[in-house]
Amino acid sequence: xxxxxxxxxxxxxxxxxxxxxxxxxxxxxxxxxxxxxxxxxxxxxxxxxxxxxxxxxxxxxxxxxxxxxxxxxxxxxxxxxxxxxxxxxxxxxxxxxxxxxxxxxxxxxxxxxxxxxxxxxxxxxxxxxxxxxxxxxxxxxxxxxxxxxxxxxxxxxxxxxxxxxxxxxxxxxxxxxxxxxxxxxxxxxxxxxxxxxxxxxxxxxxxxxxxxxxxxxxxxxxxxxxxxxxxxxxxxxxxxxxxxxxxx
Numbered sequence: 399x400x401x402x403x404x405x406x407x408x409x410x411x412x413x414x415x416x417x418x419x420x421x422x423x424x425x426x427x428x429x430x431x432x433x434x435x436x437x438x439x440x441x442x443x444x445x446x447x448x449x450x451x452x453x454x455x456x457x458x459x460x461x462x463x464x465x466x467x468x469x470x471x472x473x474x475x476x477x478x479x480x481x482x483x484x485x486x487x488x489x490x491x492x493x494x495x496x497x498x499x500x501x502x503x504x505x506x507x508x509x510x511x512x513x514x515x516x517x518x519x520x521x522x523x524x525x526x527x528x529x530x531x532x533x534x535x536x537x538x539x540x541x542x543x544x545x546x547x548x549x550x551x552x553x554x555x556x557x558x559x560x561x562x563x564x565x566x567x568x569x570x571x572x573x574x575x576x577x578x579x580x581x582x583x584x585x586x587x588x589x590x591x592x593x594x595x596x597x598x599x600x601x602x603x604x605x606x607x608x609x610x611x612x613x614x615x616x617x618x619x620x621x622x623x624x625x626x627x628x629x630x631x632x633x634x635x636x637x638x639x640x641x642x643x644x645x646x
Contacts, residue, residue, distance in 0.1 A: 444478055451475070484607035487543075488596065488614070496535045496619075498642060501574060502527065504538060505564055508545035512553055520558040521580075523549070528567035531574060532641040536619055544612040548578045548623075548635050551608070555583040574641055577626075579634040590625040590633065 451471055458464055502525075509523045516523050545564075552562045566576035585593075592598050594613045597606045613623040621639040628634040 440478075440482055444475060444482065447471075448475055481606065484611055487611045488607045492540070495537050495539075497538065498533050498535055499538055501531050501534045501536070501541075501566065501639065504536065504542045505545055505566065508542050508549055509564060511546045512549055516553060516562070519553065519556070521553060521556045522561045523553070524561055524563050526563055526565045528565070530568075531566055532568050534574065534619075534639055535642050536639075537615075540615045541619065544615040544623075545578070547608040547612050548637075552578050552580040552583050552635070555585075556580040557582040568641060572641055572643075574621075574639045575637070577634040577636040579628055579632065581632060583628075583633050585625075585633050590627070593625045594623070 451468065454464075455468060460468055505525055509525060512523060549562060549564065556562050560580060560582050562578070562580045564576065564578050566574060568574050585599075588599065594609050596610050599606075599609060616623040616637055616639065619639055621637060623635065623637045626634050626636050
């Protein structure tokens with residue numbers, strides 16, 4: 399009696415071990431899921447440290463040798479919270495909510511954020527407009543924050559008695575060009591082509607992601623942001639923005 403021979407079974411695939419990494423799985427960290435959770439957890443730590451520092455100051459005041467440590471801790475917390483803001487903006491950016499508005503008013507608002515710091519540093523902030531600026535269609539919060547960070551960089555490099563200039567002008571009503579500059583804004587040893595890379599520029603007191611976020615915001619508005627050489631060894635942060643087309 400003849401028996402039909404069954405086809406050979408395919409070789410069994412090895413079962414994954416419990417600790418094997420599933421590289422094809424969508425559960426890996428990405429900007430839309432990982433960064434918001436990370437920022438949330440880090441803010442919890444920051445709030446806890448801040449609350450303990452508040453309690454310490456309420457209990458012992460700010461006198462004696464303790465005061466200098468409190469000042470250092472408070473400054474470190476401020477830098478941590480500023481970095482968390484930048485990390486959230488960089489890793490999980492908000493959608494742009496654009497409305498028609500005035501770029502001049504946004505520039506003035508961004509400068510106003512630094513007036514107190516500028517007075518303490520003995521630096522003058524000046525807005526230089528070459529004629530009226532046409533309206534723009536912009537996410538006001540994001541664009542104002544981008545310019546606030548650019549002005550903050552220039553202010554941090556300006557010498558006492560110096561100036562930070564914010565220039566803007568319109569070309570035939572279609573494109574707005576401008577720059578943020580300071581005669582003292584020199585960046586020795588910095589590759590300007592890499593200035594907007596995350597964590598490349600590490601000046602004391604300035605965020606590690608501020609410049610990349612600012613460029614992303616300008617580009618999201620159809621504009622641009624670049625670092626160019628100014629007079630001498632100075633650096634200008636040059637930007638462009640499209641103007642709102644006039645009604646036909």
